[in-house]
Every structure is written in structure tokens, then in C-alpha cells.
Amino acid sequence: MKIKITKTTTPGTMPSEDQLGFGKVFTDHMFIMDYEAGKGWYDPRIVPFGRISLHPASTVLHYGAEIFEGLKAYRREDGGVQLFRPMENIKRMNNSAERMSLPAIDEQDMLEILETFVKTEEKWVPRSFGTSLYLRPFTFGNDESLGVHAVKSATFMLIASPSGSYYAEGINPVKIMIESEDVRTVRGGTGYAKCGGNYAASTRAGEKAMKKGYSQVLWLDGVERKYIEEVGAMNVMFKIGGEIVTPKLTGSILPGITRKSCIEVLKSKGYTVSERLLSLDELVEAMKSGTLEEAWGCGTAAVVSPIGQLAVGEDEYEINDGKIGAVTQELYDVLTGIQWGKIEDPFGWVYKL
Numbered sequence: 001m002k003i004k005i006t007k008t009t010t011p012g013t014m015p016s017e018d019q020l021g022f023g024k025v026f027t028d029h030m031f032i033m034d035y036e037a038g039k040g041w042y043d044p045r046i047v048p049f050g051r052i053s054l055h056p057a058s059t060v061l062h063y064g065a066e067i068f069e070g071l072k073a074y075r076r077e078d079g080g081v082q083l084f085r086p087m088e089n090i091k092r093m094n095n096s097a098e099r100m101s102l103p104a105i106d107e108q109d110m111l112e113i114l115e116t117f118v119k120t121e122e123k124w125v126p127r128s129f130g131t132s133l134y135l136r137p138f139t140f141g142n143d144e145s146l147g148v149h150a151v152k153s154a155t156f157m158l159i160a161s162p163s164g165s166y167y168a169e170g171i172n173p174v175k176i177m178i179e180s181e182d183v184r185t186v187r188g189g190t191g192y193a194k195c196g197g198n199y200a201a202s203t204r205a206g207e208k209a210m211k212k213g214y215s216q217v218l219w220l221d222g223v224e225r226k227y228i229e230e231v232g233a234m235n236v237m238f239k240i241g242g243e244i245v246t247p248k249l250t251g252s253i254l255p256g257i258t259r260k261s262c263i264e265v266l267k268s269k270g271y272t273v274s275e276r277l278l279s280l281d282e283l284v285e286a287m288k289s290g291t292l293e294e295a296w297g298c299g300t301a302a303v304v305s306p307i308g309q310l311a312v313g314e315d316e317y318e319i320n321d322g323k324i325g326a327v328t329q330e331l332y333d334v335l336t337g338i339q340w341g342k343i344e345d346p347f348g349w350v351y352k353l
């Protein structure tokens with residue numbers, strides 16, 4: 001793939017690393033390429049970061065044809081930069097594309113795009129542990145017509161944002177409430193795809209939870225409203241006695257790469273991990289009898305996020321005295337250790353640039 005690079009004449013400067021936050025500052029450039037049915041992807045280019053112009057009838061603005069990914073570039077202590085399991089994001093993006101009738105991108109081309117772009121923006125990869133350059137690839141339907149059908153034109157872009165440490169103030173367990181009205185998705189729907197529409201439909205519940213003093217909601221399945229699915233926009237895991245349980249991928253759950261990595265780390269350390277249905281009733285029983293030892297969300301942004309309190313209707317249950325548990329801490333240490341290159345990677349997950 002021949003990527004044309006046009007450098008900015010007004011390069012920016014990196015803010016102080018303890019003031020980065022998440023997704024607010026963007027790098028000097030962005031990657032764009034266009035797609036037409038019959039022609040395929042064309043004109044791959046890196047250009048100065050800036051606004052884009054869309055036709056007011058552009059498909060994405062009306063029918064929500066949009067998918068995205070989220071991954072990070074990490075700075076190792078030796079100064080080098082690496083990605084974490086990028087091929088997993090690439091394959092998932094193509095699965096999302098298939099679900100939303102958007103065009104897929106050749107895996108090797110996508111890897112080359114990520115690599116070329118991160119190398120161009122290298123100075124924007126922050127240096128302190130916990131900070132990273134967040135990468136956001138996305139594809140959207142861009143037909144200039146209001147007809148409803150699989151798109152004939154699309155645009156792929158990649159933007160990047162230097163991001164601060166998620167746990168700048170230490171790892172504090174969060175308060176979560178069960179969501180009993182809204183559901184995130186249903187089986188047969190788009191739950192397994194990383195598409196913007198899922199987020200649009202789930203922010204209401206999150207906002208409602210915040211007003212009540214919780215950080216996020218625990219989603220139940222959309223069919224029976226009985227089984228645990230995810231927490232906010234993260235996958236979820238529980239330690240119940242000697243078993244670590246995470247909801248199995250039924251189609252309405254996003255197949256997280258952090259989830260997959262947690263399962264593989266836990267199994268390598270001899271833990272019993274079950275991917276199975278977990279009902280809210282079973283969880284409440286475990287909280288009442290004291291066998292629920294730990295609960296945590298997992299995703300690229302936070303790595304792991306311990307749950308210290310869970311509200312089921314009017315009842316509030318404290319988990320592990322509101323403190324981070326030993327397994328959650330171990331997962332955090334191993335995954336961040338591998339990602340930031342502090343410990344050896346026995347799994348072959350890091351991709352050095």
C-alpha cells in the first residue's frame with residue numbers, strides 16, 4: 001500500500017503528561033482513505049489533522065452506518081513503542097464491518113496503516129507509565145443519497161489522542177447499579193459489533209446511573225433480562241468461590257480483547273475460568289452468602305476496573321469490603337506489565353514498531 005504523507009506546517013506540542021485526560025488532545029495528523037463499490041479502497045493518505053466536510057445526506061448522519069476500534073500505542077522504558085494484539089482489533093473491525101454492511105479492510109493493509117501512522121506521530125506517544133497514545137480507527141458510510149441500502153461509498157479514518165493514566169488517582173473500586181429498564185443490545189442485534197449506535201443507545205442508562213451516584217450500569221440480557229452481560233462499555237468478570245466467571249459470548253456481548261487476555265492470563269496461572277451464563281439471581285445469592293469475592297470490568301481504557309459496590313434495586317451489596325481484590329490486582333499488574341514492556345511477554349502479544 002502506498003500511503004501519501006503530507007506533513008503539517010504547524011506542528012503542535014504535547015501537553016504536560018499529567019494533564020492529558022482522555023480523548024481531548026489530538027495529534028498533528030490523521031489518516032484517511034476512501035471506498036467506492038467496484039473500485040475498493042483508494043487514495044490512502046496521512047494529512048494534517050483537521051475538520052472534514054460531509055454531504056448533508058451522508059449515510060452516517062441519517063442511518064448510523066459507523067464502526068470503530070480502540071487500541072493504544074505504549075511507550076516502553078527503553079523508549080521504543082509497541083502495540084498490544086493489534087491483529088485482534090483488525091479482525092474485530094472487519095467483523096463489525098460485516099454486521100453493518102460496511103466494507104472490510106485487508107488485514108495486512110490495516111496493520112501497515114497503524115504502523116505508518118504511529119511512526120509518523122511517534123512524538124505524541126507519552127512516556128510515563130499508564131499513559132499511552134490512544135488510536136481510534138473508524139469507518140463510516142458516506143453515500144450522498146437518502147436511499148436505504150448497503151453503502152456504496154465509505155470513508156476510513158484513523159485519529160490518535162495522547163491519553164493520561166486512567167488511574168492517576170489510584171485504583172478506586174466503583175459503584176455500579178443493575179439496569180432494569182434499558183438493554184444495550186439483543187441477540188441478533190449489533191452487540192458483538194463495535195458500532196457507534198450501540199453507544200448512542202446506551203448512554204441514557206449511564207447518565208441515569210450517574211445522577212443516582214453510580215459510575216455505570218451492569219447490563220442484563222435483552223431477551224429475558226435475567227443474565228449478566230457487560231458493565232458500562234466493558235466486559236465483566238466475577239470471582240465466585242474458586243471459579244472465575246465471565247458471561248459467555250452469546251452475540252449480544254462485545255468480544256473484548258482485554259476479556260480474552262484476562263482469560264488467557266488466568267488460565268496460564270492455573271485459575272478455573274468459566275465462560276457461561278450467569279444470572280442476576282445467582283449473583284445475588286453469591287453476594288448474600290459471601291461467596292462473591294471479587295468483581296471487575298475489563299477493557300482497553302482501564303485494563304481492569306474493580307467493582308466495590310453493586311446495587312440491585314434498593315439493595316446495595318459491598319464486594320470485597322469495597323477494595324480491589326487480589327485477582328483483579330494480579331491481572332492489572334500482568335497486563336499493564338506486558339503492555340508497557342515492564343515484564344516479559346510470554347504470550348507473544350506485543351507488536352514492536
Ligand SMILES: *Cc1c(COP(=O)(O)O)cnc(C)c1O
Pocket residue numbers: 070194230232233234235254255256257258259298299300301
Ligand atoms: C470496546 C468494548 C469493550 C472492551 O473491548 P476491549 O477490546 O477489551 O477494549 C467491551 N464492551 C464494549 C461494549 C465495548 O465497546
